[in-house]
Amino acid sequence: MSIPTSNNKVNLLDLCAAAIACTVTASKCIQEIAPSKNTRTKADGSFVTDADFVAQGVIVQALQSICPTLNIVGEESPEEMKQHEQRDRQLDRTLWKLSRNELQCRYFGTGMTHLPLHSKCREGELPAFPDDPEEFLVDPLRLRVIVDPLDGTKSYTNGDHDAVSILIGFILDDAPVFGVVGKPFGYTGLSSIRDTGCVTLYGGTLLRGAFVAGDKIPLSQPNPITPKAVISASRSKGVVQQFCQYLGEKGLLAADPLLVPGAGEKSVRILLSRNDEALWFYPKPGTSLWDVAATDALLRALGGKLTDKYGHNMDYSKSREEAENVDGVVACMSADLHRQCIELFAKDNWNEIP
Structure with a gap:
């Protein structure tokens, strides 16, 4: 057709x-x-x-x-x-x-x-x-x-x-x-x-x-009482775990992140925020453009933000062979929380922690 x-x-x-x-x-x-x-x-x-x-x-x-x-x-x-x-x-x-x-x-x-x-x-x-x-x-x-x-x-x-x-x-x-x-x-x-x-x-x-699809009620930016991070259980150690704990100590996040598999499922969790999910934080290689493109579009429509760990927008012009997000992904329903995460991560040599 x-x-x-x-x-x-x-x-x-x-x-x-x-x-x-x-x-x-x-x-x-x-x-x-x-x-x-x-x-x-x-x-x-x-x-x-x-x-x-x-x-x-x-x-x-x-x-x-x-x-x-x-x-x-x-x-x-x-x-x-x-x-x-x-x-x-x-x-x-x-x-x-x-x-x-x-x-x-x-x-x-x-x-x-x-x-x-x-x-x-x-x-x-x-x-x-x-x-x-x-x-x-x-x-x-x-x-x-x-x-x-x-x-x-x-x-x-x-x-x-x-x-x-x-x-x-x-x-x-x-x-x-x-x-x-x-x-x-x-x-x-x-x-x-x-x-x-x-x-x-x-x-x-x-x-x-x-x-x-089919639902009259549009999604809207949630207002989590205590924002929570969603991370993969298999990748929750090192800088991911430590920085999320640090954000908790700063009062920006709940102390313990939720362990959620799959980029798509993390995206849905953030978009619906049924349990105050607000941040997907993974500042390392391991995801690719196809893991984030759809989520990026949805977040932009809702006032959220998705970038790499430096706050740079993803480069969607890269070839399939170069599609890995080598500088990680930081996705958030709140542009303000996203900004604070990027600023804090740039301090105190967090980028040097494996």
Whole structure:
């Protein structure tokens, strides 16, 4: 399926709608493929499964059906992704239309009882919208999409489905403008897309906010009583542990960070802040652009901040081979708390602690 563009440009709403819709198809692949039968280790020591490659193939096919020349950078190699390609997993056009209608509802505003991706919404309830603004029509050369098709693979192989996520970030002129975080196995307290079991958060400066698919209530910046850090259990020693304790002594954080696996799950924890989660702190190599692009877009829409340990914005122009965040990641729902973390980390030689 190829959707025509206007004056050799692509409509960003079309692409963003495809990103939302394909999280459902990719989620079905992740649900169906048994990880215990196809898990192996990559050269860098991380786990990978057939589901990683199939899910990335689904996402790439969906986005390129809208814009064949779109520049997509995925965690998995294009060569192995093609070996697992499944041409029967095409973009669901009905779901794409509903996703597009929902994005229009967000942008133009609507008094609908149920948004299009909610299971109770009926086609006859969908309103008519004006033509998309010119700002949505862009030259594809200005765009880059960064994809992690299955974040939390190690947890996935162990049967810990809560940590599994799909991450898709849209970069326009080197800045994140739209992000999608899909939860293939659902998320407690959040509605799934059309009763598919897949829960998806999306948004960015493109829509001036962040949202749960189908939910009328937009996400807003939480005000944690006692902000907490979220860190990985396997990477919680050394400078990560010591600096979080230091922030606790300063009264900026709760004393003990929460141990949360997966970049996507950490992102959702910060965005929802159900247990006062506010900071993802990891000032070392070990994450990559596909771990942070979607989160960066969502945080920017909510007044939060994501940078490296020096406070520099991520360089999303880097190649797939150079995508590692060598200077770490500091993500926070509060720009003020983020600023204090960066300033304090620059003092007292914290950067020299392993």
